Amino acid sequence: MSENKKLTSRMLKGLAKKIGGCGEGGEIVGVAPISRFSEAPERMHPLNIFPDCKSVISIVMPIPRSAYRGVTEGTHWNNYTYYSYNRLNTVFRPIVTDELARFIEAHGFEAVPVYPGVAEMYPENPDPVPGRPVPDVNINVRIAAMACGLGEIGWSKVFLHPVFGPRVRIGNILTDAELEADPLIKPGTICKRCMKCVPDCPGNAIPGKDGPKITIKIDNREYSWGDVHMGRCTATHHGINYKCSPFLKRYFPGLNLDIENTNMSEELAYKITHALGGASWYRPNPEFPGKMANPYIKQIMTHCGYMANCGAKGCIRSCMEFQEKAHNIVQDEFKTPVFPGPKWKLQPPEADETGGIVEKKALTGFFQDPDIDAGQWS
Numbered sequence: 210m211s212e213n214k215k216l217t218s219r220m221l222k223g224l225a226k227k228i229g230g231c232g233e234g235g236e237i238v239g240v241a242p243i244s245r246f247s248e249a250p251e252r253m254h255p256l257n258i259f260p261d262c263k264s265v266i267s268i269v270m271p272i273p274r275s276a277y278r279g280v281t282e283g284t285h286w287n288n289y290t291y292y293s294y295n296r297l298n299t300v301f302r303p304i305v306t307d308e309l310a311r312f313i314e315a316h317g318f319e320a321v322p323v324y325p326g327v328a329e330m331y332p333e334n335p336d337p338v339p340g341r342p343v344p345d346v347n348i349n350v351r352i353a354a355m356a357c358g359l360g361e362i363g364w365s366k367v368f369l370h371p372v373f374g375p376r377v378r379i380g381n382i383l384t385d386a387e388l389e390a391d392p393l394i395k396p397g398t399i400c401k402r403c404m405k406c407v408p409d410c411p412g413n414a415i416p417g418k419d420g421p422k423i424t425i426k427i428d429n430r431e432y433s434w435g436d437v438h439m440g441r442c443t444a445t446h447h448g449i450n451y452k453c454s455p456f457l458k459r460y461f462p463g464l465n466l467d468i469e470n471t472n473m474s475e476e477l478a479y480k481i482t483h484a485l486g487g488a489s490w491y492r493p494n495p496e497f498p499g500k501m502a503n504p505y506i507k508q509i510m511t512h513c514g515y516m517a518n519c520g521a522k523g524c525i526r527s528c529m530e531f532q533e534k535a536h537n538i539v540q541d542e543f544k545t546p547v548f549p550g551p552k553w554k555l556q557p558p559e560a561d562e563t564g565g566i567v568e569k570k571a572l573t574g575f576f577q578d579p580d581i582d583a584g585q586w587s
């Protein structure tokens with residue numbers, strides 16, 4: 210049996226920087242004592258994953274700023290989905306978490322790496338282990354990172370870091386090592402309540418300043434953020450909001466769902482977007498060649514593992530624009546602005562040339578143009 214060896218927060222931070230964390234003057238690893246989670250609900254409590262947990266470790270990894278550029282230009286979506294979202298969370302970021310977890314174990318402590326899923330489902334199944342919480346327990350990674358002193362949740366519900374602003378993804382490790390804790394960041398340090406994220410959210414998902422909010426306490430400090438409408442956000446992000454999805458316009462012309470005012474739940478938004486994205490129709494025709502209902506969704510899901518249609522226009526890109534212009538974050542010196550040109554949004558289907566009705570307006574050669582050589586085949 211291995212003996213516990215000396216392990217400190219400084220050692221973990223040093224290793225993280227060495228293996229590619231790139232903190233640029235700010236910490237990318239933070240530590241919280243488990244006591245900071247005393248108000249966490251059952252389905253998000255670290256002790257319900259690892260009962261011996263003494264310290265929670267959060268690790269942030271920056272999203273490359275330029276990965277947003279294709280969406281900002283309205284020309285290329287794969288980069289954002291791949292480098293900023295799916296593969297960053299499933300491949301690049303866990304490399305640091307995995308190395309740190311094994312380093313901690315080499316010192317004789319347990320280190321439970323936690324995948325940043327969301328406790329967003331409400332299972333009806335009975336507890337598989339009687340007396341224990343119903344799975345799937347998952348910690349809230351943004352709250353954990355805040356408890357570890359790495360930054361704060363902004364009004365948009367996105368985690369904000371003092372160096373990279375809204376451009377980070379988060380990983381966590383639960384350990385039984387008692388590590389030196391980091392101080393909490395004072396609320397309001399990074400989110401200045403500029404409210405730029407609100408009008409730029411194509412789904413109208415981020416409430417205005419008098420809208421609903423969530424407030425939590427960590428060590429007697431109060432942190433609040435907007436209670437983002439997750440049905441609207443998910444419907445937009447996953448491609449059924451005409452304002453920001455050229456693919457919806459191309460493959461479902463005329464479909465005008467009132468996403469900005471919908472009351473659909475997050476789960477229903479997932480169900481609709483993924484069902485539509487994966488659907489097929491038996492009859493290819495000149496209007497829609499091929500059998501996939503939305504070939505783009507099929508392509509990006511296959512190659513990038515996910516789809517992130519709105520490119521976080523309000524909650525990340527507009528916040529980033531504000532943070533850089535206000536020099537409120539460390540990494541703020543870029544030659545090209547976040548939005549080099551006007552912010553684009555697509556016109557509603559009723560303003561389209563075809564109005565979504567192809568007959569008599571497009572492909573007219575099949576039905577409306579006189580056939581001047583009718584019957585001339587030989």
Ligand code: SF4
Binds near residue numbers: 365400531
């Ligand atoms: S844009 Fe950023 S800083 Fe401004 S209110 Fe939204 S989250 Fe806060």
Ligand code: SF4
Binds near residue numbers: 409441442520522
């Ligand atoms: S991901 Fe898009 S729809 Fe969702 S909150 Fe951010 S800007 Fe709004």
